[in-house]
Amino acid sequence: MNVSLSPYGFSSTEPSPVNRMMTAFAGDYRDGFDINLGIGYVNEKTIPADLLTQAMRAVASDPATYRQAFNYGGPAGSPNLICSIRDFLLGHHIGGLDAATLDRLQLIIGPCGATSILDALAEVLAPGIVVTSDPNYYIYSDTLERKGFRILAVPEDSEGPRLDTLEQKLDALGGGVNDISFFYAVTVNNPSCTILSNPRRRALLDVASRLSRRQNRRIPIFYDLAYELLLHDPAAPPFRSVLPDDGLGIAYEIGTLSKVLAPGLRIGYLLGPGGPFMNAMVQKTSDTGFSAPLFVQEMASYLLDHHIADQLRAVNAGYREKALAVRAGIEQHLGPHLDACIGGSAGFYFYLTFKETRTEPGSPFFNRLAHPANSTLPKVIYVPGQYCVHPRGDLAELGLRQLRLSYGFEDTPRILHALSLMRGAIAE
Secondary structure, three states: OOOOOOHHHHHOOOOOHHHHHHHHHHOOOOOOOOEEOOOOOOOHHHOOHHHHHHHHHHHHOOOOOOOOOOOOOOOOOOHHHHHHHHHHHHHOOHHHOOHHHHHHOEEEEOOOHHHHHHHHHHHHOOOOEEEEEEOOOHHHHHHHHHOOOEEEEEEEEOOEEOHHHHHHHHHHHHHHHHHEEEEEEEOEOOOOOOEOOHHHHHHHHHHHHHHHHHHOOOOOEEEEOOOHHHEOOOOOOOOOOOHHHOOOOOEEEEEEOOOOOOHHHOOEEEEEOOOHHHHHHHHHHHHHHOOOOHHHHHHHHHHHHHOHHHHHHHHHHHHHHHHHHHHHHHHHHHHHHEEEEEEOOEOOEEEEEEOOOOOOOOOHHHHHHOOOOOOOOOOEEOEEHHHOOOOOOOOOOHHHHEEEEEOOOOOHHHHHHHHHHHHHHHHO
8 A cells, every 4th residue: 555646756756867876876985985076065175164153153142133043034035145145246246237137136045055946946837848958957857857847958069058959959849839938057057067158148048038929928047056156267257147138037047155155054046037936936935944044044144244255265266276186187097088078167077078988877987986895996986977968868878978077075186096096997
């Protein structure tokens, strides 16, 4: 006798491919010995533990500013934090946003980081087709499909999803183009770390706007800025938001403080035009748990107001140094075996395409790096490209020769050692 499950519940009874892979691979992980290049954790050295302690004390000792900080909060988010994020966006010229644009938009705080905002989108928007890149944010794509959405994955070039391929895929939908639910673009793509160029960002808005006018309905486009504050390459042009140019009120930005302050704060926000959709998102936060923990929001507000400039500089300097060292290590150890290496300018991923080496679970390369617990060699964890591309998309075959490598969590010497082990695995 079984419990009756919803369609989403039934589809979730089997773990996702990434869930299965990471569970099997990390089941006997040896801390300090095995090397984790797969999990997208930030580097522990970038988390300002002393400042977090200072922020907690400041919030606890100032009940006039941080009112009832250890009680329930409002579902739209802490007024202090909302004000701090707006000041931060303006003061640091994030995306080129101006006061007039921010004044006409609404900013809300998610219940548990940016991921909770993504989850809420799938709850409040009608199921349909989601247009995104390929490779794509595989964790969210899998979630969307389990919730009844369909993915239209558009292969990317060096600037983001290819516009010619996008138009071809939209034309191929025929009448199905009316089933598009929303567009989703990660501005520093996870997994590939391809930077969505400013012209391509605007072009995607134009495509969504054109479809919206043609169908006489608003088709939203969401720009996920998860890694945008980690633009550490001085040669890369600054990002420019499309929000000032959004004439139809369909563009939204999803931001997070996880990568520059601490993932454990679980601060994610949504910025965009107010209206029924935003009202539904606020109600979803209320349904989830009234609000994000208020004292955590107030801590984030304090940190943004007092310490964010120095913290940003330190975090980006650290990741820049690691990116250059790991890029050199990739060239040294894997260069002759690669067709392509993308990343290293923003975020903390490299995306590798091998000439011949297959990387999926069960491949000789994968198995050679998955050393058992009694091995004298460390296990090396990475994310196979098989899980980074859409399984029914144009890149499914190519993904078998790809992998995502994170230089965020581990220290540089351990990453370089892992690269030498990869070279050995290819040789064997």
